[in-house]
């Protein structure tokens with residue numbers, strides 16, 4: 163025991179044995195609480211998985227969009243994605259749009275479940291999970307992008323799938339979600355194209 167009255171025990175994801183967290187992943191204490199708790203469910207299922215993404219900066223989100231765009235050769239159609247910044251604007255069909263926006267929308271069409279860096283309108287036909295064409299609709303910025311002042315209020319992390327895709331991970335996370343055992347885990351969304359399960363976390367008030 164410490165005699166320092168300011169000392170408080172801090173949970174750490176480093177002790178997780180089944181739901182591991184990549185060193186590069188940025189987490190808040192709110193997320194740590196959920197991830198430590200979720201480790202028990204992965205242990206009960208005797209299944210090891212990894213969290214590959216947590217809190218991101220806007221420029222990290224741009225890098226993710228850029229890398230997927232290059233992998234899908236979208237940069238051949240929209241070369242601005244190779245060099246643009248988060249703030250860059252270009253004219254697309256006589257409308258000002260973010261320079262990354264056309265590439266992001268092509269990724270949506272190709273099945274990537276990826277949210278924009280800033281709130282942005284879907285420029286092309288894209289059938290969302292609701293079955294509705296979201297062309298012309300504004301989508302919210304990624305929940306991975308959290309201002310410093312809000313990191314203990316909400317955030318998101320992604321659990322990587324394994325060799326057989328998302329089946330095992332979706333089953334474990336799905337049953338935790340159904341049971342509401344971890345109330346801060348407010349939503350989850352399989353992203354098969356990226357082989358990850360996106361998890362939304364929100365502090366209970």
Ligand SMILES: [Zn+2]
Nearest residue numbers: 318319320360
């Ligand atoms: Zn995610």
